[in-house]
Amino acid sequence: MKKILVVDDSDYILESTSVLLTLEGYEVFTASNGQEGFQKALEILPDLILCDIQMPVMDGYTMLEKIRSNPQTESIPFIFLTAFGEKQNIREGMIRGADDYITKPFTHQEIVEALNTQWKKQELLHKQMKEKVQTVGKTITSSLPHEFRTVLNEVIGSAKIILSSYDILNKEDILEIASDIVKSSNRLIKIIENFIIYTKIEAFANNLEMMSQLRMHHTDEPCAIVQDIATMKSINYSRETDLIIEECHGNISLEISSDSFYKIVDELLDNAFKFSKNGQKVRVSSGLEGNLAYFIISDQGRGISQEKLKLIDTLTQFERDVYEQQGLGMGLIIAKRLVEVHGGKFEIKSEVNKGTTIKFWLHCIMKGTF
Numbered sequence: 113m114k115k116i117l118v119v120d121d122s123d124y125i126l127e128s129t130s131v132l133l134t135l136e137g138y139e140v141f142t143a144s145n146g147q148e149g150f151q152k153a154l155e156i157l158p159d160l161i162l163c164d165i166q167m168p169v170m171d172g173y174t175m176l177e178k179i180r181s182n183p184q185t186e187s188i189p190f191i192f193l194t195a196f197g198e199k200q201n202i203r204e205g206m207i208r209g210a211d212d213y214i215t216k217p218f219t220h221q222e223i224v225e226a227l228n229t230q231w232k233k234q235e236l237l238h239k240q241m242k243e244k245v246q247t248v249g250k251t252i253t254s255s256l257p258h259e260f261r262t263v264l265n266e267v268i269g270s271a272k273i274i275l276s277s278y279d280i281l282n283k284e285d286i287l288e289i290a291s292d293i294v295k296s297s298n299r300l301i302k303i304i305e306n307f308i309i310y311t312k313i314e315a316f317a318n319n320l321e322m323m324s325q326l327r328m329h330h331t332d333e334p335c336a337i338v339q340d341i342a343t344m345k346s347i348n349y350s351r352e353t354d355l356i357i358e359e360c361h362g363n364i365s366l367e368i369s370s371d372s373f374y375k376i377v378d379e380l381l382d383n384a385f386k387f388s389k390n391g392q393k394v395r396v397s398s399g400l401e402g403n404l405a406y407f408i409i410s411d412q413g414r415g416i417s418q419e420k421l422k423l424i425d426t427l428t429q430f431e432r433d434v435y436e437q438q439g440l441g442m443g444l445i446i447a448k449r450l451v452e453v454h455g456g457k458f459e460i461k462s463e464v465n466k467g468t469t470i471k472f473w474l475h476c477i478m479k480g481t482f
Contacts, residue, residue: 119149146170379443388413
């Protein structure tokens with residue numbers, strides 16, 4: 113039996129709607145304001161929420177924001193109940209992430225049809241998710257064992273050297289071999305993380321509803337994050353003097369989680385240093401274009417051919433053989449896809465032996481002067 117939570121400060125609406133939905137075979141729960149409704153939602157985890165907009169203590173907009181920002185409730189279908197003629201409320205509700213609205217007073221047929229629409233959407237979503245998981249699962253099944261074997265063979269090879277020659281190895285030899293084992297192990301961790309991230313990306317791709325939910329997470333002080341990562345990378349590659357960071361003010365909040373933003377910047381900066389040499393500059397800059405914040409990472413390294421650039425622009429599925437043949441890093445594709453599923457834009461300009469410039473845009477909220 114599906115559970116429906118009805119939130120309204122009108123006793124008449126709560127009672128009449130409860131009777132109607134109970135007759136339709138639903139288990140109905142009620143709350144008289146947004147705060148009570150949110151607590152009830154956490155307690156019962158309903159299959160759908162019907163919610164008034166104008167209520168005391170906590171209004172419907174605030175309740176919707178809390179529902180969407182909580183991992184336990186973020187995907188619950190949410191339908192606003194709004195008075196006839198409140199078009200502005202309807203628009204505002206849909207912008208904030210509501211799935212639908214019903215105008216009061218509503219008929220039996222109207223509410224039944226609205227619910228059935230949501231059930232059909234959920235059924236389609238589950239079907240798409242199942243197909244996506246199956247597709248990605250097949251890819252991982254065929255590709256991951258190879259990736260594992262490659263790195264594990266390096267670890268095992270180093271360990272065998274220690275086992276077979278421990279009595280003749282000096283301290284420096286052991287330290288070098290141990291360092292190789294740590295590096296290989298870190299590569300293995302990154303392979304696993306990238307596959308997990310890729311799986312999540314493809315689960316959200318082509319689903320506008322789920323993509324809009326992604327943008328409800330925020331990253332504050334993104335420029336400070338970029339500067340920290342860039343500085344760390346320059347130190348790791350022993351190239352502090354090659355890094356140029358242009359002035360960047362942090363009074364914005366990006367519509368992306370901090371983990372996802374960190375992953376994007378980390379992969380792009382790692383490539384910038386990895387595919388350029390000592391003395392070749394890596395430049396980082398940023399700015400605003402309307403409601404989008406942009407970030408630019410450029411290097412003077414070996415560059416990417418036009419053929420490979422075209423492949424990057426069109427590639428939407430991870431296939432190991434393609435990456436190995438074309439010499440493309442999975443991290444670059446993951447960064448591009450992360451930007452895209454968050455509603456942003458990603459642009460690569462490159463010339464062989466002259467360098468690469470990557471610019472990406474993400475939606476932002478102004479917190480002051482940028």
